Amino acid sequence: MSEYDLILGQTFQVTANPMTTPWQQAVTVASDGAVLLRDGRIEQVGHASDLRQQHPQARITDYGDKLVCPGFVDAHVHYPQTAIIASWGKQLIDWLNTYTFPEETRLCDPAYARAIADRYLDLALAHGTTTVCSYATSHPASVDAFFDAAERRGLRVIAGKTCMDRNAPEALCDTVQHAHDESKSLLEKWHGRGRAHYAITPRFSPTSTPEQLEALGALWAQHPSCLMQTHLSEQVPEIKWVRELFPTARDYLDTYEMHGLIGERAVFGHAIHLEPREIDRIAETGAALVHCPTSNTFIGSGLMDVAGLAARSVPVGLATDTGGGSSFSMLRTMAAAYEVAQLRGTALHPAQLLYLATAGSARALHLHDTIGTLSPGYEADLTILDLASTPAISQRAAEAETIWEAIFPTIMMGDDRAIADVWIAGKRRITDQSV
Known part of the structure; x- marks a missing residue:
């Protein structure tokens, strides 16, 4: 009994x-x-x-x-960046080149990946976070390390191999075929195993060729129960770079849309500087957005319009964005969300902040019938x-x-x-x- x-x-x-x-x-x-x-x-x-x-x-x-x-449900993290959290003084592209890419390269070592996965999940749990949606690195061993560490702790988590084939160090880049095949192998191994879910994970448009995005869109179409996670409209210089790399795209979102990477189970991190068409299309498709307030202020990205997007019935989650974010704490993240909303003219109520950190993030991750x-x-x-x-x-x-x-x-x-x-x-x- x-x-x-x-x-x-x-x-x-x-x-x-x-x-x-x-x-x-x-x-x-x-x-x-x-x-x-x-x-x-x-x-x-x-x-x-x-x-x-x-x-x-x-x-x-x-x-x-x-x-x-x-x-607490943290809807957007980079567990491989645990060791470089709170690194000084860079905006997005410089941050990636100076801190992120060198550190992620170290996770080619399975032992180091396991150590960081254990460290990250223990820190998250100490701060009351029981579910996370994480990016790994391009190394399959980093995905295995994270899911294994979560499984040993009994956690419900989402993660995926971060796919890149350009504008990144050679040690982190893979090919179109590798990105597809390794992602497929990993999702077949982990998706639905215990409390694990897989997310097909192009890092963002600047680090994937159209061919790689196309291959990942095709993979997602074959495995629609997976999430697809990526970044969208985080910083103004990033958006300008995307326009140069994708001259025929209508906007940043279109670089994903034209390759089959938009839909109800799409999760876009940041989404600060959205065009009206992008907001309309996100609302129409049911895609979710994730607010990363400590990251957005720490690296000077901007102020997400959480209240305005929620009013359009767009699912919005909340996230620390470790390690661009400056804290492992969802409490600190709620505080930052309150401050960002104040700067945009809205005082979020404590009930709304707790919702974003629990049921709201669970909804964004399509876990709203399970946790939150x-x-x-x-x-x-x-x-x-x-x-x-x-x-x-x-x-x-x-x-x-x-x-x-x-x-x-x-x-x-x-x-x-x-x-x-x-x-x-x-x-x-x-x-x-x-x-």
């Missing part, structure tokens, strides 16, 4: 998209909440007194007034937030008149110290021994 775990605390639940529905109607926090787990899934969500009475034999973990959330929400039948990935993790946060939360005023200081000032505990597929990682 299966055993039950009963998690007690304040529970954060999403019933609709607070970016398109008034947040008061879309999101609730129960002060006396409880989540019942069995066999790695959420069995029930309700009031503590009710579930205690219904399941007196359940193992109880009482988090008091801590906030029980779905595990505290609902019966969903996988039991949970992050427990201490809303008084530091003296500065505690003194502000003590003055709060509503639960949202109590949560907001943790979003704006929290870090890994706010992560009281993490549960992966119903198994506790025990990060707070006081509970």
